[in-house]
Amino acid sequence: EVQLVESGGGLVQPGGSLRLSCAASGFTFTRYWMSWVRQAPGKGLEWVANIKQDGTEKYYEDSVKGRFTISRDNAKNSLYLQMNSLRAEDTAVYYCARADIIVVRGVIIPWLDSWGQGTLVTVSS
């Protein structure tokens, strides 16, 4: 059974930093892309970042580029999200998700076939 367990959320002041972790089990971690998705209070799902199996390709949503860094440790079956320069609008539940991909006309299209329960990040003074 696929299991994704996020941790590291909490209350942080604007401008501060936080590192989220996601422990993966029940599947071969090195075979999959991985993703972070968030949901702000009362809002819809918003994709945050993707990382390829070997970490050589990373993609970010525009509002987090330069502030957030996605990474993975394949030896520990773990995914991370380093969040710096946090803003109030980053307040959300952050979900870790396993991503499969399909390539259509040279375009890599990820989709998220398993999700964790999420961890809440609150940015407030």
Add this chain to the structure above:
Amino acid sequence: STELTQPPSVSVSPGQTARITCSGDALPLQYAFWYQHKPGQAPVLVMYKDYERPSGISERFFGSTSGTTVTLTISGVQAEDEADYYCQSADGSGTVVFGGGTKLTVL
């Protein structure tokens, strides 16, 4: 950038058929995916590559596509189907974009 447009809400009575649409100019060139999200729970993939149903998803869920619109159809709606539904595709290679979400209410 790719935009996916969904109706904010759909309401149906139990046993009826719910249709949730998702429109986007890029959809004819890319696949669409659908997620069900209930409050306090992890989102669940209910449809992939337009009309493929993951194992464990009820046969009452059906995906279709026509031009720039993809549709998630839920037949014989049950109370347990009440949730937010999101379509998803890609906004550039390697990225993900979600529609705004549709709240399905079972009357």
